[in-house]
Amino acid sequence: MRFIQTIKNIFKIEDLRARLFYTFGIVLLYRLGKYVSLPGINPEFLGNLQTSTSKGIMGLLDMFSGGAFSQASIFALGIMPYISASIVVQLLGIVFPYFQKLQKEGESGRRKMNQYTRYLTVAILILQAPTYLISLTRTLEGGAFVLSGAYQRFFMVSSTIILTAGTIFIMWLGEKITDKGIGNGISLIIMIGIVARLPQNFLFEWGTRMNGEGGPIALIVEIIFWFVVIIGTILLVQGTRRVPVQYARRIIGNKQYGGVRQYIPLKVNAAGVMPIIFAQAIMMLPMLIAGFKDQSSGFVVVFSNIYGFWYNFVTALLIIAFTYFYTAITINPVQMAEDMKKNGGFIPGIKPGRKTVEFFDMIMSRITLPGSIFLAIIAVLPSVAVIAGVTPQFAQFYGGTSLLILVGVVLDTLQQIESHLLMRHYDGLMKSGRVKGRTGAVTSI
Numbered sequence: 431m432r433f434i435q436t437i438k439n440i441f442k443i444e445d446l447r448a449r450l451f452y453t454f455g456i457v458l459l460y461r462l463g464k465y466v467s468l469p470g471i472n473p474e475f476l477g478n479l480q481t482s483t484s485k486g487i488m489g490l491l492d493m494f495s496g497g498a499f500s501q502a503s504i505f506a507l508g509i510m511p512y513i514s515a516s517i518v519v520q521l522l523g524i525v526f527p528y529f530q531k532l533q534k535e536g537e538s539g540r541r542k543m544n545q546y547t548r549y550l551t552v553a554i555l556i557l558q559a560p561t562y563l564i565s566l567t568r569t570l571e572g573g574a575f576v577l578s579g580a581y582q583r584f585f586m587v588s589s590t591i592i593l594t595a596g597t598i599f600i601m602w603l604g605e606k607i608t609d610k611g612i613g614n615g616i617s618l619i620i621m622i623g624i625v626a627r628l629p630q631n632f633l634f635e636w637g638t639r640m641n642g643e644g645g646p647i648a649l650i651v652e653i654i655f656w657f658v659v660i661i662g663t664i665l666l667v668q669g670t671r672r673v674p675v676q677y678a679r680r681i682i683g684n685k686q687y688g689g690v691r692q693y694i695p696l697k698v699n700a701a702g703v704m705p706i707i708f709a710q711a712i713m714m715l716p717m718l719i720a721g722f723k724d725q726s727s728g729f730v731v732v733f734s735n736i737y738g739f740w741y742n743f744v745t746a747l748l749i750i751a752f753t754y755f756y757t758a759i760t761i762n763p764v765q766m767a768e769d770m771k772k773n774g775g776f777i778p779g780i781k782p783g784r785k786t787v788e789f790f791d792m793i794m795s796r797i798t799l800p801g802s803i804f805l806a807i808i809a810v811l812p813s814v815a816v817i818a819g820v821t822p823q824f825a826q827f828y829g830g831t832s833l834l835i836l837v838g839v840v841l842d843t844l845q846q847i848e849s850h851l852l853m854r855h856y857d858g859l860m861k862s863g864r865v866k867g868r869t870g871a872v873t874s875i
Contacts, residue, residue: 439851446612446850453611456603457622463505463599464498468592470585471502471566475574479566493826496623502566504596509619511558512601515550517707519543524759551601552594559593560586613843621839624832627823635824652820659811659828663837666699666804698801700760700794703834705752705802706809709745710831737813737822746806753802754795763790808833 441447467473479500492499495508523529523543532539563586567575577585600619607615639649713736735741767786776782780789811829816822826832 436851440847443850443854446847449610449612453607453613453618456607456611456615457618460505460600460603460619460622461496461626463596464496464501464503466504467502468504468506468589470576470589471570472574472576473501475571476500476502479569493627493832494620494623496626498623502570504592505600506562507555507558507593507597508623509597509600509604509616511554511597512547512551512616513620513707515547515554517704518550519547520759548598548601551597555594555597556590559590562593563589612846613839617835617839618843620835624827624836628827631821631823631827635821638821648819652815652824656828659808659833660837662804663808663829663833664841666801666808666834698797699753699805700798700801701753701756701805703831703838704756705749705805706831706834708752708756709748709809712748713741713745737816742810742813746810749806749809750802753805754798757794757798761794763787763794766790 440450467476479502491508491510494510495503495506498505498508519529523533529543532542535542575582575585601616604615604619607613607618609615611618635652636649639645639652764787767783767790770776770786771782777786777789780786808829809831812822812825812827815825815828820828827836
């Protein structure tokens with residue numbers, strides 16, 4: 431069989447085999463850290479914490495940490511503080527000329543940007559870790575804490591240091607995967623945390639259906655719809671659109687460039703998963719205002735219900751707006767027009783310079799709209815699934831950031847494996863065509 435032969439070819443390549451085993455070892459080490467609770471907390475009293483983080487916004491945080499959030503683990507804060515710091519540094523590159531200069535300096539500039547990102551991550555952790563610990567004191571029973579009274583302050587300080595070190599250690603693991611393993615390490619760690627909860631949540635959904643709530647037919651319909659959503663997400667991640675032939679051909683003089691029609695591929699979703707991350711970060715503010723406490727009425731309760739209409743409506747609008755914003759950052763029509771001019775190309779009927787920039791800007795605006803709407807639909811699909819009767823735990827895999835990250839990282843990793851195979855004259859992973867990864871989205875975080 432072709433699949434078995436492909437596996438054999440992968441293990442025939444010594445370098446690829448070593449990279450795969452190295453990646454598996456790092457991932458195993460990361461997963462083992464989930465079960466190491468903070469010193470000073472009795473794991474037997476974590477039932478209330480696991481119940482409160484089984485759904486809602488807290489459930490999303492627990493999912494991205496691979497379940498460590500609900501275990502009061504040393505890895506409880508996960509890699510998300512680093513992601514937040516990366517987003518801030520990217521935005522600084524738009525506002526401040528100094529960071530813009532660093533982005534153009536190549537490898538040396540990238541190292542400095544990474545260094546600033548690490549410093550900012552530590553600053554975020556110093557603020558976020560005490561907030562998490564305070565929420566633990568409000569959620570867990572008094573017997574959960576080994577130290578109490580005058581020693582409680584020591585617990586807060588030591589745990590803040592441990593949580594900060596835990597996230598920094600995860601960052602180090604991710605960088606090691608990127609250097610010596612397969613795939614983008616940070617993205618792969620996020621994906622592993624998401625995938626780790628899929629079997630458990632699927633079995634929970636299976637048990638719920640088999641116990642009479644809809645029966646096996648409803649479960650089959652859910653699975654079919656889930657695969658449809660996955661296929662749609664793959665198309666969104668890989669989706670490109672060619673500018674019409676009569677405009678996109680790069681022509682030198684009166685002849686086609688190289689005798690072949692050349693197109694300018696523009697992605698329908700150039701922003702990747704970033705708009706959803708931005709939107710969800712803003713929508714988490716009501717939860718922070720509430721101080722991790724239930725509110726009986728008012729603005730907070732409306733926007734803390736992630737399955738409610740107003741939460742999803744505002745989230746969808748933010749995603750559409752951020753898609754345009756991040757696409758404007760990622761795609762530079764001025765640079766595209768300059769590169770085309772340097773290469774001796776032009777668009778028939780469009781003057782070089784400002785007119786070409788306006789043309790590119792118009793095309794990107796038109797193809798970004800359906801991409802942003804589709805992205806918003808995927809983001810709110812978990813809420814639709816819950817309304818349709820799917821359990822909240824399994825509904826998280828019907829869309830949103832989790833599914834986009836899952837699809838994008840898998841495609842990127844498969845593309846790297848296929849590149850190793852093709853470089854050594856083996857067949858690729860697919861019988862026809864090639865695996866298309868993406869540049870942008872998660873892997874650029």
